[in-house]
Amino acid sequence: MSRSRKWLAILLVAAAVIVTWVATKRATPPEVEFAKVTRETLISSLSTNGKVEPIEWMPVRSERAGLIKQVLVSRGQQVAKDQPLVELDTRVANADLSKAEAAIQEAKAQEQVLTQGGRIGERQQIDSDLSRARLDLDAAQKSYDALGRLVAKQAATRQELDAARQLVDQLQLKIQALEKSKNALVTGSDKEIAKARLQEAQSAASVAQSNLDLSIIRAPMDGTVYDFDLKQGSYVNPGDPIAKVGKLDRVRVTVYVDEPDLGKVHEGELVVITWDALPGHQWKGKVDKLPTQIVPLGTRQVGEVGCIIENPDRDLLPNANINADIQASVVEHALAIPKEALRRQGPDSGVLLLEGDHVTWRKVTLGISSYTKTQVVSGLNEGDAGALPSETPIQSGSRVQPVFQ
Numbered sequence: 001m002s003r004s005r006k007w008l009a010i011l012l013v014a015a016a017v018i019v020t021w022v023a024t025k026r027a028t029p030p031e032v033e034f035a036k037v038t039r040e041t042l043i044s045s046l047s048t049n050g051k052v053e054p055i056e057w058m059p060v061r062s063e064r065a066g067l068i069k070q071v072l073v074s075r076g077q078q079v080a081k082d083q084p085l086v087e088l089d090t091r092v093a094n095a096d097l098s099k100a101e102a103a104i105q106e107a108k109a110q111e112q113v114l115t116q117g118g119r120i121g122e123r124q125q126i127d128s129d130l131s132r133a134r135l136d137l138d139a140a141q142k143s144y145d146a147l148g149r150l151v152a153k154q155a156a157t158r159q160e161l162d163a164a165r166q167l168v169d170q171l172q173l174k175i176q177a178l179e180k181s182k183n184a185l186v187t188g189s190d191k192e193i194a195k196a197r198l199q200e201a202q203s204a205a206s207v208a209q210s211n212l213d214l215s216i217i218r219a220p221m222d223g224t225v226y227d228f229d230l231k232q233g234s235y236v237n238p239g240d241p242i243a244k245v246g247k248l249d250r251v252r253v254t255v256y257v258d259e260p261d262l263g264k265v266h267e268g269e270l271v272v273i274t275w276d277a278l279p280g281h282q283w284k285g286k287v288d289k290l291p292t293q294i295v296p297l298g299t300r301q302v303g304e305v306g307c308i309i310e311n312p313d314r315d316l317l318p319n320a321n322i323n324a325d326i327q328a329s330v331v332e333h334a335l336a337i338p339k340e341a342l343r344r345q346g347p348d349s350g351v352l353l354l355e356g357d358h359v360t361w362r363k364v365t366l367g368i369s370s371y372t373k374t375q376v377v378s379g380l381n382e383g384d385a386g387a388l389p390s391e392t393p394i395q396s397g398s399r400v401q402p403v404f405q
Contacts (some may be wrong), residue, residue, distance in 0.1 A: 003224060005326060006359070008053065010396075015389055024257055024303055028401075029357065029399035029400050029401050030244055030390065030392035030394065030400060030401065031390075031401045031403050031404045032359075032387050032388070032390045032392070032394060032401065032402060032403065033387070033388040033401070033402075033404070033405060034340075034342075034354050034385035034387055034388065034402045034403065034404050034405070035338045035341050035385065035386055035404075035405050036336060036383060036384065036385045036387060036389055036404065036405075037336070037337050037376060037380045037381065037382055037383060037384045037385070037386070038335075038336055038382065039333050039334065039335060039336070039382055040333075040334065040336050040373075041330065041331070041332045041333070041334065041368050042330070042331050042334045042367075042368055042369070042373060042375050043327050043329070043330050043370055044264075044327070044328050044329040044330075044331075044368035044369055044370060045272075045325040045326060045328065045370065045371070046261050046264060046265065046325070046326040046328055047323070047325050047329050048255055048256055048257070048258070048323075048324055048326070049256060049321065049322055049323055049324065050254050050255035050256055050273075050305075050307075050321075050322055050324045051117055051252075051253070051254050051319065051320070051322070051345050052251050052252075052253050052309075052316055052317065052318055052319065053233055053249065053252050053254070053318050053319070054223075054244075054246030054251055054252070054318055055246075055251060055308070056221075056223075056246060056253050057223065057227060057244055057246030057247070057248045058220040058221050058223075058244070058245055058246070058247065059220075059241060059244050059316075060085060060217060060219070060220060060244065060245060060309070061163060061181045061239055061240060061241055061242060061244045062088070062214075062217060062236040062237065062238060062239065062240070062242055063214045063217075063238060063239075064215075064238055065235075065236065065237050065238055066088035066089050066092075066213050066215065066234055066235070066236065067088065067089040067233060067234070067236055068082040068086055068087070068088060068148055068230055068231070068232055068233060068234045068236065069087045069088055069090070069215075069232070070086070070087040070232060071085075071086055071230060071231065071232055072084045072085055072086060073085050073086075073228070074223050074228075075224070075225055075226060075227075075228040075229070075243075075326065076224060076225065076226065076317070077224070077225050077226075078224055079219040079222070079223065079224075079225055079245060079312075080219065080222050081218075081219055081220065081221050081222050082218045082219060082220055083218060083219045084216050084217070084219070084362075085217050085218060085225065085242065085243060086216075086217040086230065086242055087216055087217075087262070088214075088215040088216075088236070089140075090212055090215045092211075092213045093208055093211040093215060093382045094208075094212065096204070096207070096208035096211065097205060097208035097212060099204070099207055099208075100201055100202075100204035100208050103197075103200075103201035103204065103205075103234070103281050104201040104202055104205060105106065105257035112389045117225065124157065130175060133171055133174050133175045134175060136169065136171050137171035137172060137175060137345040140167045140168045140171055141168055141267070142310070143164050143167075144161070144164040144165055144167075145159055146165050147163060149174075151251040153204060167194045169364045173343045174366075179389055182197070186350035189335055190380060190390070193224075198304045200369055201318060210371055213329060217242055218325075219245050220245060221245055221247075222245075222246065222247070222258075223245040223246045223247045224247070224248045224314055225243050225244075225245055226243070226244050226245075226246065226248075226317060226319075227241070227243055227244040227318070227319070228240060228242070228243035228244075229259045229355065230242060230243075240327065244318070245258075246318060248311055248314040248317070248318070249310075249312060249314060250308060250309065250310055250311060251308075251316055251318070252284075252302050252306060252307070252308060252309075252310050253273060253285070253308075253310050253313045253322060253324065254273070254305070254306060254308075255271065255304070255305045255306075255307055255324045255326065256297050256300070256303075256304060256305075256306075257291075257302055257303050257305050257326070258300055258301070259301045259302065259303065260293055262290075262291065262303045263331075264328040265287060265305055265328060266289065266290075266328070267286075267287050267288060267289070267290060268286055268287060268288075268392055269286065269287045269323070269326055269327055270284065270285075270286060270326075270327040270330055271284065271285050271286060271287060271307045271309065271311055271324055271326050271327070272284055272324070272327065273285070273307075273316065273322050273323070273324055274322065274323045274324075274325075275316060275320055275322045275323070276323070278315065278316075280293075281315070283309050283310065283311055283316050284309065285307050285308045285309035285310055286307065286308060287305055287306070287307050287326065288307060289305070289306030289307075290303070290306075291303030291304050291305055305326070307324070321380065328368075329368045330349045331367065331368055331375055332369065333370075333381060334375040335374075335375065335376040335377075335380060335381075336373040336374065336375060336376070336381065337351065337373060337374060337375050337386055338371075338372060338373055338375055338386075338388070339369065339372075339373060340388050341370060341372060341386035341387065341388055342364075342366075342386075343361075345361065348363050348381070349363070349364055349366055349378065350362050350363040350364050351379075351386030351389075352389065352394065352395075352396065352398075353363060353380070353384055353385070354385040354386070354387065354388040354402055357399050357400065357401075357402075358397060358398060358399045359387055359394060359395075359396060359397070359398055359400055360396055360397070361395075362379055362380065363379055364376050364378065364379030365377040365378040365379055365403065385404065387400070388405075
């Protein structure tokens with residue numbers, strides 16, 4: 001019996017300890033983190049994406065077909081106007097030019113022959129035959145005249161006179177034939193044909209020289225080379241794109257703003273650009289153009305907001321897909337509280353405000369918001385503390401052990 005009483009006493013003591021511990025535990029309020037209301041500059045930003053393009057740029061295209069013999073620049077390189085970018089193979093153009101120049105020399109020689117009245121050998125032969133025929137005609141004419149006088153004196157026969165007359169006629173016909181042959185050495189059509197041949201050869205030479213000149217593809221303006229991926233040995237056709245050259249010290253960024261947020265964007269607002277390809281870099285500029293229509297972008301309906309961004313190092317490249325923060329509103333010395341401290345009761349926003357060792361619901365009027373904090377327009381004062389979410393549910397009137405961030 002003594003032993004039983006002893007164990008019973010032990011059990012009673014243990015039970016009393018447990019009951020006391022539980023009662024004490026229930027009486028201890030939960031620890032809850034609080035955030036104080038502070039004054040700071042709040043920036044309301046719209047985060048979205050966009051694309052980069054130069055404000056001023058020009059395309060570079062091949063004006064003739066050919067193989068790329070040499071690539072003279074690289075993408076991203078600064079170039080001056082008329083600086084060579086690419087050289088095409090010139091073997092065919094050089095051969096065409098040599099052929100055309102030979103044709104020009106031949107055509108000029110032919111034209112000179114025609115201007116002089118024909119080939120020298122043929123012309124000299126005809127002139128010699130004409131001279132001889134005229135001498136023969138002069139002699140025949142004198143003989144005919146003498147026979148005529150003799151016939152009148154009956155010192156010669158009529159047959160002799162007729163034979164002399166026939167000789168004169170024959171020589172006159174021969175002279176006419178020779179003069180006709182001389183004139184036939186060069187005709188008007190021959191001169192036109194020779195002129196046409198010379199023009200054709202000169203035109204071919206001009207085309208060949210132009211192809212040689214077009215073998216060097218040059219920069220159309222001062223700027224940076226981009227959209228340039230051609231390699232040596234590639235083949236290009238007339239009109240094929242070679243590259244683009246643009247001024248990149250200032251660029252245009254088209255930012256895609258979702259339709260519900262467009263009313264928050266105004267001209268002149270600050271824009272901060274980041275690019276995943278260059279982490280840690282930022283570029284700044286301003287909104288300069290608001291959208292005039294809503295366009296689909298994947299599953300989104302967006303307005304295309306134009307921004308001018310300063311790019312002094314020219315490292316923000318065209319066609320880059322960027323991230324953009326449009327700083328729509330800035331409030332200095334704003335009362336600010338973390339967004340996590342806000343709670344909803346029906347249509348109202350408020351906080352569980354720390355008052356002593358308990359919390360009280362306090363309705364608040366809100367202003368702009370940054371990524372993490374919200375402006376409190378009314379309902380709280382600087383230094384007030386609002387409860388943050390906790391594992392233990394609390395409500396207005398709950399006792400708490402405050403823990404401050």
